[in-house]
Amino acid sequence: MVAGLIFDIKRYAIHDGPGIRTTVFFKGCLLSCWWCHNPEGRSSGTELMIWPSRCIKCRTCISVCANSAISIVDNSIVTDRNKCKVCGVCAEKCPANAREIVGKRVSVTELMQEVEKDIPFYEKSGGVTVSGGEPLAQPVLLDAFLGACKEKGIHTALDTSGHAEREILVKISKNVDLFLYDIKIMDNEKHRLYTGVSNTRILKNLELLDSLGKRIVLRFPLIPYINSTEDNIRTMCEFVSDLRNIKEIDILPYHKLGVEKARRLSKEVRIFEKPSIEMLDHSLRLIRSFGLKVKIGG
Numbered sequence: 001m002v003a004g005l006i007f008d009i010k011r012y013a014i015h016d017g018p019g020i021r022t023t024v025f026f027k028g029c030l031l032s033c034w035w036c037h038n039p040e041g042r043s044s045g046t047e048l049m050i051w052p053s054r055c056i057k058c059r060t061c062i063s064v065c066a067n068s069a070i071s072i073v074d075n076s077i078v079t080d081r082n083k084c085k086v087c088g089v090c091a092e093k094c095p096a097n098a099r100e101i102v103g104k105r106v107s108v109t110e111l112m113q114e115v116e117k118d119i120p121f122y123e124k125s126g127g128v129t130v131s132g133g134e135p136l137a138q139p140v141l142l143d144a145f146l147g148a149c150k151e152k153g154i155h156t157a158l159d160t161s162g163h164a165e166r167e168i169l170v171k172i173s174k175n176v177d178l179f180l181y182d183i184k185i186m187d188n189e190k191h192r193l194y195t196g197v198s199n200t201r202i203l204k205n206l207e208l209l210d211s212l213g214k215r216i217v218l219r220f221p222l223i224p225y226i227n228s229t230e231d232n233i234r235t236m237c238e239f240v241s242d243l244r245n246i247k248e249i250d251i252l253p254y255h256k257l258g259v260e261k262a263r264r265l266s267k268e269v270r271i272f273e274k275p276s277i278e279m280l281d282h283s284l285r286l287i288r289s290f291g292l293k294v295k296i297g298g
Helices: 060-064 089-093 108-116 139-151 166-173 188-195 200-211 230-241 257-264 277-288
Strands: 003-013 021-026 047-050 070-073 076-079 099-102 104-107 127-131 155-160 178-182 216-222 248-253 293-296
Touching: 003 108, 003 139, 021 108, 021 139, 047 257, 060 070, 060 089, 089 099, 104 108, 108 139, 127 139, 139 155, 139 166, 166 200, 178 200, 200 216, 216 277, 230 277, 248 277, 277 293
Parallel strands: 021 127, 127 155, 155 178, 178 216, 216 248, 248 293
Antiparallel strands: 003 021, 003 104, 047 099, 070 076
């Protein structure tokens, strides 16, 4: 039975492709973007998320932890993540829901049972979107799930960074109706600095999907002073203009929703400014000057 790890299912999604959609979030990502808004999706394993604001200091978690990973220091509950085995007992026993295990192992059959509940809402334009994390990090689960969706006649969209082996992408693409493809930074060294990986494979895979005639909407996360420069946007538009099947770009303005989630996971937090109205307007005008359709995405 094909199975894998997800961390969320979002119903009635309207910003992850056309129509009303069910978005399934796969766990695991090979990128480490400084501005990641889903830090709970980066690790390929289960994780413990802690909500300090909910904690009532009842010490139940301390009493049930078999690994002595939880203690009280200066009247605060402290978790030693080096000792924590992410067994989930503390989360299960916490009466205040201050602890949560992020990551659930599911089979394709279980995923389809959830998706099929939403089919009446899809109508003609809706469907399923797979996001993450990076769905291509779990290619076996992704291929099986998308195939099962297509067997039911469900429209499929894949939200991806494109960072995967060519063979994997070609195989997966057969069951994808729409690619929501991230383009972040065109300069390779800057891309490596801010995401942890080269953009060479990503750009080549974008060209590959275009050559296969796949429908693609580019997603451009606008991060002030990282990729908001005119040079970066112009270079991106020049690259896109040479492709045949990409005529639309969604600008995704940076937001801080991932910051608090990162803190709850004890992960490194980087905070950026929100793009100004002037920065957004300039980016829109610049992209439109290349004859490309562009809008502010959700």
